[in-house]
Amino acid sequence: MPSVRRNSREPEMKTRKAGAIRIGGGSGFSNDRLDAALELVERGDIDVLMLETLAERTLALLQVAKRKGGSGYWDNLAGRLDMLLPAMARRGTKFVTNAGGAAPEACARMIARLARERGITVKVAAVTGDDVTDLVHALDPVLAETREPVSKLGSDIICTNAYLGADAIASAYAAGADVIVTGRVTDSALALGPIMATLGWRPDDNDAMACGVLAGHLLECGGQATGGYFAEPGLKDVPDVERIGFPIAEVRDDRSITITKPPGSGGRIDRHTVTEQILYEMHDPAAYLTPDIALDVTRLDLAESGPDEVRLTGARGHPRPDTLKVLIGVDSGVLAEIEISYAGINCVARARLAADIIRKRAARDPMLGNQTIQCDLIGVSSAWPGETERPVRDVRLRVAARVPDQTAADRLITEVESLYVNGPAGGGGVRIASRPTIRTYTTFVPRAKVTPRWAFVEG
């Protein structure tokens, strides 16, 4: 991995004030940059490293892997901890992650074992209780998407997990856990738990919970708060964008959040980058629903308090809902995507002819005849349908379909490959992808029926 560049003119690290906690957002997705997470630990003066790794469908995919004899947790974690664990041990950094996926206890045992093998003494805790398969089976609640009970689904359910809040994480942290591994929790809870434990914030203190949830929300996408996913060349440039420093939230007992990044790192923190991340994936900004609070950012005060530093105050909270959101994953067949390029004069017409050939042949195929087959012209209209005004030098035809199984996927793949010798002139560069997909459904269960638990584990 690339080494972290050092700058001798950097300011001294700030010393920790009493009544404050510094948390580093070490990832925006499972395979995010390891160098930036390591930089947070080595040079961010953080108390806690948070690693968010569990996208909506990831847990279902981990459950599928577990059924086939896999670990059930995010397997790349061990390789990452080779670098991170010794650094965290040197600095006394605590570690909170949802990488436990479908097997938080097994993941926690793996970490405890790794630490022991390296002579590192850590207390590792696992948070469980998010698997609500039995509860949902008993209650048979209505699905948001179909307005019918879960039992009407008719397809094999892969996983049923509730989005837990921060309570169990906070308890484990307060009890002295150095490493906390969870399955499905709401992303912001990975930060809120340590904040509650450190600052003594109670779950019924709505504005305090709101402050902690906002901090977590700003950390959970890593570089997206510090100049990632932001650059517009010439219009809004991001300094040293190839080595963006990941965000640090310093949360204080006066209910302020200060967002910074490791000194000397690339990226940018200002009103624009932080505002964009505050609103990211938010519906009603007066009621951003989490298991811990309904966050209200409509009276938030944002100040550029220093270079690459933003201070936030005035987060408000409305009481948390009495229900917990549950995500149900079911098998959704195989997504096949095949592409072929055409170039030069009249290339768009040739790509359209190729698409027409695929549609006509698929319509006559008993396995493909009833399937929706989408044809996109990449470089012309794949992201934004409509006619292009500008001529293009090359175009890529993409053929996509979600079919019941790999056999049907292979039929479609063969059809597109056959364009090489049977299709329009000059087609080239066929690439093929097919993978199993997961469909998710949403339902809600009473909070009182769900019991988050935590326990220390040994390696």
Place this chain on the structure above:
Amino acid sequence: MAQIELFYLAHSRTGDKGDSQTMSLTPYRAEDYALIARQVTAAAVRKQFGELVSGHVTRYDLPNLSAFNFVLEEALQGGVNDSLNLDTHGKTRSAVLLAMLIEVPDDHPALKTRAALGNV
């Protein structure tokens, strides 16, 4: 008055929840907040997205942050569950919003920004 693409006045990031699209809009200059509020209405955004959006469009105003938040329902052709789009999540759709044409005074600084950037 002159016309300019919203691209030169504000930046945007999109996210998804099921078949709904969330989209923030943050003016580069806080002074342009009122001008954008008048022209980038929910109805105007609905029109800009055309057949891409079947459901309701809501605009939330955040004068405290000098920003707006839009929610576009039935906007992602089924979202990650059903969409066969290359960009299943609709992450690139902020570009559709920023292509919207906005009326600005003839001396608006964004016109100079556009001239300096050339034909992008």
